[in-house]
Amino acid sequence: MRDKKDFHKLSKLSGDYLKYETSKVLTWCGNCGNYGIQNALKRALVLEGYKKKDLLMCFDIGCNGNGSDKIEGYTLHGLHGRVLPVASGCALANPKMKVIASAGDGGTFSEGINHLVHAIRNDYPILFIHHNNENYGLTVGQASSLTRCGAIMNGTPKEVTIDPINSLDFVLSLNPSFVARSFSGEIGHVTEMFRLALKHKGFAYVEILQSCPTYNKMTPDIWYTKRIKMIEDKKDYDKSDIWQARRIVRDMENEIWLGLLYENKKKSNFFETYPFRKGVKTALVEEVRHKDISQFMQ
Numbered sequence: 001m002r003d004k005k006d007f008h009k010l011s012k013l014s015g016d017y018l019k020y021e022t023s024k025v026l027t028w029c030g031n032c033g034n035y036g037i038q039n040a041l042k043r044a045l046v047l048e049g050y051k052k053k054d055l056l057m058c059f060d061i062g063c064n065g066n067g068s069d070k071i072e073g074y075t076l077h078g079l080h081g082r083v084l085p086v087a088s089g090c091a092l093a094n095p096k097m098k099v100i101a102s103a104g105d106g107g108t109f110s111e112g113i114n115h116l117v118h119a120i121r122n123d124y125p126i127l128f129i130h131h132n133n134e135n136y137g138l139t140v141g142q143a144s145s146l147t148r149c150g151a152i153m154n155g156t157p158k159e160v161t162i163d164p165i166n167s168l169d170f171v172l173s174l175n176p177s178f179v180a181r182s183f184s185g186e187i188g189h190v191t192e193m194f195r196l197a198l199k200h201k202g203f204a205y206v207e208i209l210q211s212c213p214t215y216n217k218m219t220p221d222i223w224y225t226k227r228i229k230m231i232e233d234k235k236d237y238d239k240s241d242i243w244q245a246r247r248i249v250r251d252m253e254n255e256i257w258l259g260l261l262y263e264n265k266k267k268s269n270f271f272e273t274y275p276f277r278k279g280v281k282t283a284l285v286e287e288v289r290h291k292d293i294s295q296f297m298q
């Protein structure tokens, strides 16, 4: 952990951390980045004082989704590419719960890219964790829309021949309110990004560059460690300047900047722009009425 103060705090809160642990057997491959990401999420939740009853964690299909029963609490494991509409609906129905959604690069930028666009536009109040390992790991290593040109994958044995989407440039083009990036090998930094994102009132997009040692041979851990740089070390960087953010994320080969890259604190989230709920004190889940429908069942 980068911040020693947090490390001491966390050691005192080990009892709270253990409440998120399950007895389920971990099924990820050895050295998979998912271990670090899930560990960081548990650390961040404990350090921010969240209790299991205050949280809903929604998982897409994929290797990251197999983490849904490896963390204790309310979890929802849905259809491929559809985690964002489900998570957004839950957050709108019950604003008292903190909703966290996670998905891989396939679910986010192929099957579910339409949902990503509208979740950002509407600034739904959720933390979204994008596990970017640049391939479909669960289905044994096919190219996703984020796999690099030239990569040899199981579905494209002669190599990928088209350029990938630049995920952060795409997200930034949609006028988001919070964009951060981290790397699965830097657990302390991932924890820090999750903690900042948990405090954000709108849609917090956190991308984790994640190693997939089994199928993605093009960008192993060492590839990232040679290239990653911390944004706080960049002179005169202004995280409220979206054009500066878009310029630095263009480079996906040489300098890969990690940290809170863009934040717009003035943007209104969905609740603040939705006129029909102004002044309503109850949440939608509290307004559900039970109707007797037995007469229609005969």
Ligand code: SF4
Binding pocket: 027, 028, 029, 031, 032, 033, 034, 063, 133, 137, 138, 211, 212, 213, 214, 215
């Ligand atoms: Fe992790 Fe890749 Fe194995 Fe999936 S296939 S568990 S992403 S190493």
